[in-house]
Amino acid sequence: MKKIHLKCPYCGAQAVLAPATSVRKDADCNEKVYVCARYPVCDAYVSAHQESLLPMGTLADKxxxxxxxxxxxxxxxxxxxxxxxxxxxxxxxxxxxxxxxxxxxxxxxxxxxxxxxxxxxxxxxxxxxxxx
Ligand SMILES: [Zn+2]
CATH class of the missing domain: 1.10.260 (434 Repressor (Amino-terminal Domain))
Structure with a gap:
């Protein structure tokens, strides 16, 4: 799998691919998100496409x-x-x-x-x- 380099626009930290359940308790267990490495200090993430795992956009805060x-x-x-x-x-x-x-x-x-x-x-x- 190609590694995607995505930075958090708020704090500049690297975003890491994680299960969506790590940021949203009600998330589907197949869902993935790119979450700021400093989460939860920095509350920024974006959903990933289920098939390609590409980010759906830029990281967003609440x-x-x-x-x-x-x-x-x-x-x-x-x-x-x-x-x-x-x-x-x-x-x-x-x-x-x-x-x-x-x-x-x-x-x-x-x-x-x-x-x-x-x-x-x-x-x-x-x-x-x-x-x-
Ligand atoms: Zn951040």
């Missing part, structure tokens, strides 16, 4: 993890409500934020980007509601 979750929920709402397909929702987001597809991953977003996503999605849904 505050940013909540923001990213909210941004995901906001974006998911667009296709869950049938307003667009999942693919269209991501394209729409790229266009709205003016970023390329390679960067349009909520797992890489900083807090201000998450806030933009939440704001854009709720405005889109409210606009649809008014015209309906």
């Amino acid at each position: 505050h940013l993890r909540i923001k990213r979750r909210q941004a995901h929920i906001a974006l998911n709402r667009l296709w869950e409500r049938g307003l667009m397909t999942k693919k269209e929702a991501y394209h729409w987001l790229q266009f709205q934020l003016g970023i390329p597809e390679s960067e349009a991953h909520i797992g890489r977003f900083a807090e201000y980007r998450c806030n933009q996503v939440i704001d854009l999605c709720s405005r889109f849904i409210n606009a649809g509601r008014r015209s309906a």
